[in-house]
Amino acid sequence: MDNRENILSVALRLFSSSGYDSVGVQEIVDEAGITKPTLYHYFGSKRGLLDALLEKHFSALLTSVREAASYQGDLPLTLQKVVEAFFQFVKQQKDFYRMQLAMCFSGPESETLEASSRYNRELILILEEMFLKASGDHGNMKGRHKRYAFTFLGIINNYITLYLGNHITLDSREAFLAVHQFSHGIYS
Amino acid sequence: MDNRENILSVALRLFSSSGYDSVGVQEIVDEAGITKPTLYHYFGSKRGLLDALLEKHFSALLTSVREAASYQGDLPLTLQKVVEAFFQFVKQQKDFYRMQLAMCFSGPESETLEASSRYNRELILILEEMFLKASGDHGNMKGRHKRYAFTFLGIINNYITLYLGNHITLDSREAFLAVHQFSHGIYS
DNA sequence: TTTTTACTATACCGATCGGTATATTGGCTA
């Protein structure tokens, strides 16, 4: 078993269930069955381990969402694709998305927000660009792309939160409902 | 200045900006200009301090929302009142709501979730009861009160999050938009 | 006046924090 990957998966599990700040490096290496110098060899610091975790999973999410968000004239279809891209990712990386959501909402001075903010900015930027292009075909959307991006992501995260609390399953029907709920805010 | 209240306000500021786990008791007492035994005299433990903070502010929020959520035949009006109760509270207790949101999304094994979950359960219960009563007058709502409560609170928290990031201001118009967005999910 | 009680400071506790100096191992390269 590869030590580096093992450390990453143990850290993800612990961070997502107890929070980055309350998990000690000692706890991670104990659970991984190794010692500290091994962890520090691969990641340099606790923060470096967090950064590696974020980079690994966010790059997959961003790629997937970027592809889904490529607007080509049909906004409802694009929105549906984006939601399903999120749902697909979350179903595969439940723990990671739980951790990432917690980081989004952590305090403005926290290390976790600082580490994750650039990825969330990128995510928002992708959505903004999608809405910006779409507003060329929908005059009443002009100048609102930033707000649409935030609101859309917010609705998606609501559904994901329901999923993480085992209240719903993430299927195409739920994705449709999410798009529908959001769309009402645009077209009326 | 009263020591107890001073500790509470310093702790709230630090917890909300850096996170409960990453703030040490020493840091709190230094900022408050006192020493540890004083803090431990009033609150018994760091966790006791957190509990006191939650109790103090949540009791105000719950009272306010409970009153707004008393359904008396006009659901849109009731929803509007509830949203405005949240908005009013958040405008006065920005830091507290930021901290409470962070706790909502903290890991399932975290101390912060354990400390705050009962208050959020109570909040959800109030909303559930409101939707349950309303479903007596709206047949198509039957059996969905739990989900409505989660979704409604989710939308409210989306707007509050936008406010905390200085993207919008919380006024009656925004409250109306929140109600409108939610209502679409019910009536269609 | 004496006693009690609430409050606060000094100084300290063992445990854990993130991180590292040093040494050893094993495999690949020159």
Added chain:
DNA sequence: TAGCCAATATACCGATCGGTATAGTAAAAA
């Protein structure tokens, strides 16, 4: 074979963690 380098362990670092034993003070109650 000689040398190098990635990878790992033992043992340790100073700092900080949450928490407390002890003592003092000041005000209220007896």
